[in-house]
Amino acid sequence: AQSVAQPEDQVNVAEGNPLTVKCTYSVSGNPYLFWYVQYPNRGLQFLLKYITGDNLVKGSYGFEAEFNKSQTSFHLKKPSALVSDSALYFCAVRALSGTYKYIFGTGTRLKVLA
Amino acid sequence: DAGVTQSPTHLIKTRGQQVTLRCSPKSGHDTVSWYQQALGQGPQFIFQYYEEEERQRGNFPDRFSGHQFPNYSSELNVNALLLGDSALYLCASSLGRLVYNEQFFGPGTRLTVL
Numbered sequence: 001a002q003s004v005a006q007p008e009d010q011v012n013v014a015e016g017n018p019l020t021v022k023c024t025y026s027v028s029g030n031p032y033l034f035w036y037v038q039y040p041n042r043g044l045q046f047l048l049k050y051i052t053g054d055n056l057v058k059g060s061y062g063f064e065a066e067f068n069k070s071q072t073s074f075h076l077k078k079p080s081a082l083v084s085d086s087a088l089y090f091c092a093v094r095a096l097s098g099t100y101k102y103i104f105g106t107g108t109r110l111k112v113l114a
Numbered sequence: 115d116a117g118v119t120q121s122p123t124h125l126i127k128t129r130g131q132q133v134t135l136r137c138s139p140k141s142g143h144d145t146v147s148w149y150q151q152a153l154g155q156g157p158q159f160i161f162q163y164y165e166e167e168e169r170q171r172g173n174f175p176d177r178f179s180g181h182q183f184p185n186y187s188s189e190l191n192v193n194a195l196l197l198g199d200s201a202l203y204l205c206a207s208s209l210g211r212l213v214y215n216e217q218f219f220g221p222g223t224r225l226t227v228l
Contacts, residue, residue, distance in 0.1 A: 043118070046216045046217070046218065090156055090157070100147075100162050100164075100169055101162075101170055101172060102147070102217065103159070104158075107154075107155075
């Protein structure tokens with residue numbers, strides 16, 4: 001069975017500091033991993049994805065994510081946080097074969113303090 | 115280029131009633147997935163439509179049904195509404211023939227069941 005865990009309900013970081021939002025996953029076979037961001041009263045906005053290849057994936061708005069197969073993790077990172085990055089972040093996984101179903105984590109609220 | 119659109123934005127129904135939600139995919143996309151996002155939770159996969167057929171279904175009862183039209187737009191129908199059906203319903207579109215593609219989400223329909 002596929003599953004995603006986002007262990008932190010909320011992450012607080014000062015503006016200008018680096019940020020990390022954690023995600024671990026469980027899937028049969030190779031994973032297809034995503035990060036999405038959700039602003040209040042809005043749908044989910046795609047940030048980045050990992051399929052294969054380089055373990056460091058770069059995405060929109062300066063975000064990147066590091067895939068670690070041995071730790072089954074896909075943590076979202078940004079070198080310097082902005083107040084405008086404050087939002088709800090979701091990690092999602094799908095097995096590369098045998099399913100079209102995406103599994104989302106419960107979300108992590110990022111709060112960047114000025 | 116229009117993104118994914120959903121209607122209506124908000125809806126209030128009473129228990130036992132039926133509701134229909136509508137989704138138009140991003141231009142060029144042929145696959146539509148529906149998700150239920152309860153308050154404080156991540157999106158839960160309801161089902162996916164491709165080539166006017168339900169391609170995969172999540173763990174939702176038969177009260178939840180859908181349809182995809184030849185122009186790739188889609189409807190989500192929920193019968194015999196329960197209080198627990200109150201949620202944000204998200205539609206996501208993608209290109210079905212591409213395995214490695216991300217989903218683009220609409221702004222959602224907020225359903226309140228009284």
